[in-house]
Amino acid sequence: MEFFTEYAGFLLKLLTVAIIFGLFIAGVASGKSKPKEGGISIRNMNDQYEKRKDILHSELLDKKELKKLAKEKKKRAKEKSAKSEEVVERRKVFVLNFDGDIKASAVDAMREEITAILSVATEKDEVVVRLESGGGMVHSYGLASSQLLRIKEANVRLTVCVDKVAASGGYMMACVADKIIAAPFAVLGSIGVVAQVPNIHRLLDKNLVDVELHTAGKYKRTLTMLGENTDEGREKFRQDLEDTHVLFKEFVSSQRDVVDIESIATGDVWYGTKALDNKLIDELSTSDGYLVNRYNDSDVFSVSYKEPKKMAERLGLSVLSAVETKFTKWFSSASQHRGY
Template sequence: MKQFFKFVLATIVGITLVFVIGFAVLLGIIAAAASGDTATTVDSNSVLHIKFDYPITERTPNNPFNNLPFLGLDKKRSLGLNDILTSIKKAKTDDKIKGIFMDESYMMNGQATTEEIRNALIDFKKSGKFIVAYSEIYTQGFYYLASVADKIYLNPKGIIEFKGFSSEITFLKGALDKLGIEAQIIKVGTYKSAVEPLVLTKMSDANRLQVTSYLGSMYDHFLTNIGKARNINKDTLFNYANSGRIQLPEDALKYKLVDGLKYKDEILSDLKQRTGKQEKNDIASVELDDYLKSSTETTTDPKEVSSNNRIAVVYASGEISGGDGDDNSIGSETISKALRKVRTDNKVKAVVLRVNSPGGSSLASDVIWREVMLTKQVKPVIVSMGDVAASGGYYISCAADSIIAEPNTITGSIGIFAVLPNMQKLFNDKLGVTFDGVKTGKFADLGDISRPLTPEERALLQNNVNHGYDDFTKAVAAGRGKTQEYINSIGQGRVWTGSQALKIGLVDRLGNINDAVASAAKKANLKKYKLVSYPDQKSTLDRFGEGLSAEVSTRFVKAELGENYRVYEQIKGITKMMRTPQMRMPYDVVIK
């Protein structure tokens, strides 16, 4: 009995200690997260170090675990595009920053995001400060960004990818056939190919045509801008890639894609010379995320000093669905609330709707479209398109006063579809499961996945989808000042780049988010204004539980699957398609 009480007492003490330690760790985590806002001191003659080895979102996540080195999370926080652009702009006029050093970046984002950062670097160079780029491996995305640098260096044994673009789709029909699942498709749009992976084993001719077209447009823009930056003819660059001429580091140097082959220590010596440091001393450098928190005084933009007049930037990023969303998904309720808030705020004189979305639920898209329409009636609304603003992403954009896209933004995809699985063979033949029941009407069990659709049911669903497409094209026609017949001719689910969309009237001009803000200010007749962001990001405490579980689980899955994570995400997306009619991009565009 005595031994029993000893074990009980030890257990109680152990549990108590775990609780106390856990509580202390919790306080430490919160304190560490809060301390992340401490101002960083920037030394004179510093180099701003830029390294993009993380996915770039539209806004920096307000996540307490984003910069804490535990459970596999990164030590450095991942900055959003908004803070990246702010930091580069700040460095341009900061006398303590002598130049920028970029290295080892993988650009795990769409091309329009890279374009925005590249343009910010071009603007930075107007200050006369240097930009040096170095890498052991240049992906095509990072090389495109680095091409604006004054000097581009490659490791003598390194790799530079310069081979052209490719886009690949994962087809699941064979797997579904083996499982005994039939994807029943109801759609409108010759090019609305989001459903093709479910019913085909290769690309349709129409889909191949559209992908060839927009991929060619993106590649032409890629080569043109590199050619301008490196003073090499665009056709010459095309031949380099098409003939496989850039294989070794020496090839990149010979054909002037890089300025030198150097090791990291040689680059650091070069940076010391540029900043007036002796060889024996360390370089004064500051990381991009630390620089954002610096207290360095810079010249304030005179347009952004007044709090009486405001321009609201409403971020709509991710797939569109009903209910609440977050930084990486568009919830119709969340965005609607944000639009209602800025619409009724007398201090907000204009709105920039930042759209980075492949679309999603047609119903949720329409809910947001309605709020955009109401907002436009009382104050200017300018849309700024990010990497992708297609299908539902274009639907929520089309009501704006003006649409601004990057040349390599993916947009259009005006179409609608629905997917209903028929799992009869899986249940009956594979699992031996059968169903039986009664109903009070012919269509009472419409949507039952245990059997195929009847011809009458398919006709009803097709009518609903046709109605949705009619609403879509009417909304676009009204918003763009075109006839519905014309919108139908360029619609049909076809995907376009920003450059192509400009020519056919789907966007008004090419530019970035700063251009959209300037356009909003002009329409509202504002000389001075303050930028405010919506929807409000959740606080540290609000995100504590969900941040841990979601962040850790996502990173573990990514680590296990590697490059196959994209397939996992695609399969998850397909399950969402099977719920409601969709206004969604044909698939995720992956440039290899």
């Protein structure tokens, strides 16, 4: 009986929360409140790196060694402060992360990040893009590549690091860089174009289903999913793919003239070691290895842009979290009473 009493109390509380939430959302909607603008966040990676070193030192070194290390750090800081007027300003390295899907959706955040960086970067600074993408839509990755070109046009050095894959549209982005670094087993290349269109015309025809397609323009629709495709339409479709492939090859050649474009633009892919032989990349290393070396002579910053959640989304997550917490407490209490 006690269990059902607690359960009824839980449902009543849940209903109350739902009603309050609904009324609040209605008030927000009626007020036509606007979502806040997105924001750029920046994190000093040198500080994070040093903190990790300090944690390990505190566990691995004895008191005497720690005291000696602390004195050395204090001495270096004092020397740096004394020579501050003579020291040339350290280079800044801005790190971006691009995790690409078929639509290259990450370009929306990357364009904001690049705009912010270029407002403060100088010619001695560097932008490092940790890139992961197997490619996708031509126009989407064309835009992503154009965004990276903005960095070079501003005379800021651009380095692309590939730990896993930069193929097809991903390599279209990577080839823009002044320097491409890839892990030994990262996959690169796939300089080709592919497209497929399912067609169920015969199935529809068998079931006496007619499909009418009307176009204004001879090649407005070359291949269709429902109608009967023609040899002329297929040939035009293939020609469009070839034209796109030519544009792809020309773009790679213009950005990376050291490659033999005809030998690598076959749609094939290579692991990092072979990609180096084919001059698709300049160096074998992980992004972590490359950035660790930058900590010694540069100030390294991770830059990211986060699109804010809409008011309804934020409230929805908060309510769900509250309900989940309440349910967990109730279930724990009920379980104890029932001997679970």
